[in-house]
Amino acid sequence: MSIRRFWSTPKTLGDVNMVTEELKNLYYKRLLPIEKYYSFHHFHSPSYEDADFDSKPMVLVMGQYSTGKTTFIRYLIEEDFPGSRVGPEPTTDCFTALMYGEKTQTIPGNALTVDPKMPFRNLDPFGNSFLNRFQCVQMPNQVLESISIVDTPGILTAAKRKLSRGYDFPAVLRWFAERVDRIILLFDAHKLDFSDELTRAFGALYGYEDKLRVVLNKADRVDSQQLMRAYGALMWSLGKVFRTPEILRVYIGSFWSEPRLMCDHYQLIELEEEDLLADVRNLPRNAVVRKLNDLVKRARLVRAHAHIISYLKQEMPTIFCKESKKHNLIYQLPVIFNKIQQQHRVPAGDFPDCTKMQEKLLGQDFSKFKTLKPSLMASLDKLLTTDVAKLVPLLQLQEKKKKSLPSVLDGEFLGTFRREHFRQDPFKEIIKDDESSEMDFDEWAVEKYKPKYDEIFYNLSPRDGKLSGTKVKEWMTTTLLPNSVLAHIWRLADVDKDGMLDNEEFALAAHLIEGKLEGHWLPKELPSHLVPPSKQPNTPSDASI
Ligand SMILES: Nc1ncnc2c1ncn2[C@@H]1O[C@H](COP(=O)(O)OP(=O)(O)OP(=O)(O)O)[C@@H](O)[C@H]1O
Numbered sequence: 001m002s003i004r005r006f007w008s009t010p011k012t013l014g015d016v017n018m019v020t021e022e023l024k025n026l027y028y029k030r031l032l033p034i035e036k037y038y039s040f041h042h043f044h045s046p047s048y049e050d051a052d053f054d055s056k057p058m059v060l061v062m063g064q065y066s067t068g069k070t071t072f073i074r075y076l077i078e079e080d081f082p083g084s085r086v087g088p089e090p091t092t093d094c095f096t097a098l099m100y101g102e103k104t105q106t107i108p109g110n111a112l113t114v115d116p117k118m119p120f121r122n123l124d125p126f127g128n129s130f131l132n133r134f135q136c137v138q139m140p141n142q143v144l145e146s147i148s149i150v151d152t153p154g155i156l157t158a159a160k161r162k163l164s165r166g167y168d169f170p171a172v173l174r175w176f177a178e179r180v181d182r183i184i185l186l187f188d189a190h191k192l193d194f195s196d197e198l199t200r201a202f203g204a205l206y207g208y209e210d211k212l213r214v215v216l217n218k219a220d221r222v223d224s225q226q227l228m229r230a231y232g233a234l235m236w237s238l239g240k241v242f243r244t245p246e247i248l249r250v251y252i253g254s255f256w257s258e259p260r261l262m263c264d265h266y267q268l269i270e271l272e273e274e275d276l277l278a279d280v281r282n283l284p285r286n287a288v289v290r291k292l293n294d295l296v297k298r299a300r301l302v303r304a305h306a307h308i309i310s311y312l313k314q315e316m317p318t319i320f321c322k323e324s325k326k327h328n329l330i331y332q333l334p335v336i337f338n339k340i341q342q343q344h345r346v347p348a349g350d351f352p353d354c355t356k357m358q359e360k361l362l363g364q365d366f367s368k369f370k371t372l373k374p375s376l377m378a379s380l381d382k383l384l385t386t387d388v389a390k391l392v393p394l395l396q397l398q399e400k401k402k403k404s405l406p407s408v409l410d411g412e413f414l415g416t417f418r419r420e421h422f423r424q425d426p427f428k429e430i431i432k433d434d435e436s437s438e439m440d441f442d443e444w445a446v447e448k449y450k451p452k453y454d455e456i457f458y459n460l461s462p463r464d465g466k467l468s469g470t471k472v473k474e475w476m477t478t479t480l481l482p483n484s485v486l487a488h489i490w491r492l493a494d495v496d497k498d499g500m501l502d503n504e505e506f507a508l509a510a511h512l513i514e515g516k517l518e519g520h521w522l523p524k525e526l527p528s529h530l531v532p533p534s535k536q537p538n539t540p541s542d543a544s545i
């Protein structure tokens with residue numbers, strides 16, 4: 001795809017910025033003072049900073065070890081990234097944030113937390129053992145121009161987890177879950193497994209179910225009967241840990257750029273892939289709405305928190321028995337939650353997890369807590385009612401503008417061929433037995449294989465010397481390569497962009513497919529020695545200098 005090509009263009013940026021600026025303004029003016037006043041950051045989550053509002057939409061990829069997280073990311077960004085390792089055993093032991101950068105570089109966790117331009121400053125409290133396992137890889141990748149992606153260490157089964165990680169893994173996941181736009185949770189259809197660490201990690205996602213997309217990966221490795229069983233088991237287990245399993249969308253697929261195994265549900269996999277990629281593609285468009293949602297969610301939690309803290313303060317005796325009263329209050333917290341709900345009409349869903357709150361309260365001196373400050377609460381109510389409502393027309397305006405943009409999807413080759421695939425490796429690898437080719441324009445690298453490709457070409461009965469997209473697609477899909485890869489090959493091969501292939505272009509397509517099946521990378525753009533002779537620009541002699 002170059003996935004990027006389907007994302008909003010900078011034309012809408014003005015409005016996006018307007019809404020973002022307004023969100024920042026609301027946060028700093030209305031929310032932050034209350035957060036500070038009631039020590040919200042200590043209990044729940046660090047304060048937002050500019051970078052939290054300004055950063056690109058982020059996708060968190062998580063799941064049990066070896067479910068194909070790193071492979072999935074490589075597939076999304078259509079190239080390999082520094083430090084990535086793929087293998088059957090637990091391989092990734094780092095959180096890696098993949099972000100756009102002019103040049104490829106790796107920034108270690110400790111440096112990231114001091115960079116105000118990065119949205120990672122307040123990861124600091126997770127300590128050194130985490131920061132040593134956190135890094136950012138910047139690279140000039142087209143997909144990363146629109147989104148950032150976070151690769152996470154695989155979640156281990158109890159048997160594999162001999163050593164603890166040395167940092168609060170679920171808490172780190174929660175930190176990311178709060179800030180990202182999408183959480184992609186991978187399962188292996190072949191080896192479905194629910195460990196205790198996994199269940200604990202789910203706790204970290206509590207309240208962010210709306211961002212979650214579940215993937216049942218490697219679905220081509222099992223037959224339909226096994227797939228049905230795996231799907232059923234997955235839904236059952238998810239139902240036990242999530243409050244609203246029915247809204248969870250599960251995508252069945254095999255997300256990598258290798259040929260798939262032929263199976264009864266092959267077509268389903270293609271459709272699901274299309275759906276999930278469309279979802280990811282739409283993230284930049286929905287990013288502002290997501291930020292608004294998260295701000296509202298946070299404001300509601302802040303409101304509940306302010307009521308809890310001030311209630312506790314009010315119940316504390318001034319002089320005697322402070323400790324015993326404190327313990328009593330902590331014990332009664334569920335009842336207190338109930339009271340606040342009724343007295344102040346705070347919805348039950350706005351409250352934090354009671355057990356976690358009890359744990360946090362243990363170490364606190366309640367007498368230092370603050371009482372309810374009406375002016376702050378009024379400001380918060382204003383945020384939740386009028387201020388947010390004022391932003392809606394801005395969002396709609398933005399929505400309208402988007403629709404008027406010419407859809408880049410138009411004119412794209414065939415419905416399902418929306419993605420193309422490119423890799424960074426030097427293309428000469430593909431023509432490995434052509435080492436002698438010293439960029440000689442007279443010699444087309446595909447020429448010597450052309451007769452065998454011609455045979456296929458003429459067998460497909462071209463009309464007026466050309467094959468239509470539909471016919472070529474039919475033939476291409478017999479290779480079982482994912483559509484994303486085939487669409488990229490199509491883009492490279494249809495040199496004159498007329499939506500059809502002549503015999504030279506077809507030979508080129510077939511040559512690229514063969515190279516891919518042999519395990520070589522595809523080039524991003526067509527190198528000149530692969531451009532068919534009839535499509536070569538005019539002879540070099542009249543090229544201007
Ligand atoms: N769609 C797929 N179909 C079949 N095999 C796959 C698929 N995706 C990945 N694999 C294989 O599964 C193994 C694990 O892949 P990968 O290392 O990407 O997983 P991971 O979730 O990142 O693992 P870890 O948690 O250990 O980092 C690799 O051997 C990889 O080749």
Ligand SMILES: [Ca+2]
Nearest residue numbers: 069070091092
């Ligand atoms: Ca990995």
